[in-house]
């Protein structure tokens with residue numbers, strides 16, 4: 001069987017557009033529950049194109065990290081993909097053999113994580129770890145490995161890389177360790193980088209440096225980056241598009257600049273308010289109300305128990321009875337909210353979602 005993935009010269013790529021590298025279609029992921037399985041990703045659709053940075057944002061538990069792990073088929077053993085497709089340049093990742101997956105991971109799609117020092121092997125010199133990643137995917141001439149590792153470290157901004165190859169992880173700062181992780185990730189010359197909270201454990205100044213590095217790598221390599229984060233200031237600094245996840249579904253998606261400036265979904269609006277640390281007229285900082293369980297199990301909108309728009313305008317029958325679909329607004333954005341989709345929603349009569 002031909003286990004080769006399609007390369008850039010292949011011209012028989014399926015629809016949609018040729019520059020779509022990753023096409024996630026109707027993805028479902030479940031975990032075992034007390035009496036039956038629980039769906040944690042529910043019909044997720046998302047596309048990633050060459051050279052763009054797409055941010056997947058949401059609170060802890062919204063499903064964003066599980067989405068990232070699904071793409072590489074690296075879910076924890078208890079979780080399973082129960083439906084949908086993950087197409088990498090037209091090939092369904094979910095149907096790949098182990099050999100194809102090994103080639104895909106690192107060779108086409110690489111991943112970096114938060115807490116890079118914990119991800120590096122404490123017993124092995126960082127140069128050896130980068131060399132192993134390089135060897136796994138590119139099999140360079142043995143005599144050139146050291147030189148190529150030094151270049152990879154230099155490319156991610158590590159000063160004096162020739163002397164750093166002999167360091168151990170504990171001798172590096174958090175920022176330097178993340179750069180080493182980037183060097184290892186880039187060694188396979190992937191087309192996609194999944195960056196899961198890559199700056200979470202770092203100081204603010206180092207965060208800025210790592211974001212600059214991601215942006216540089218995107219430009220230099222036409223790399224597509226799926227950035228998993230809960231931090232909207234990072235989205236604003238670097239992302240082209242943003243998809244907001246709530247309870248396993250995308251609730252709003254579009255160009256990052258537009259969504260952050262004029263969010264329509266009440267959840268996105270609440271996230272933006274939280275990120276701006278806005279205080280109300282009494283000087284209290286805004287926070288999204290926790291979900292009261294009594295309303296959380298209905299058939300209607302999943303955000304209803306926490307929705308400030310519904311609370312302010314009265315709960316409409318739509319919100320209560322039927323989950324909204326994603327509907328398009330302003331031509332390039334989509335939101336999963338009846339107040340966006342439906343002209344007779346009570347929020348239309350006040351300063352609600354459409355304000």
Ligand code: SF4
Nearest residue numbers: 301304307319337338
């Ligand atoms: S559909 Fe209704 S409950 Fe859901 S977010 Fe929109 S206004 Fe709120």
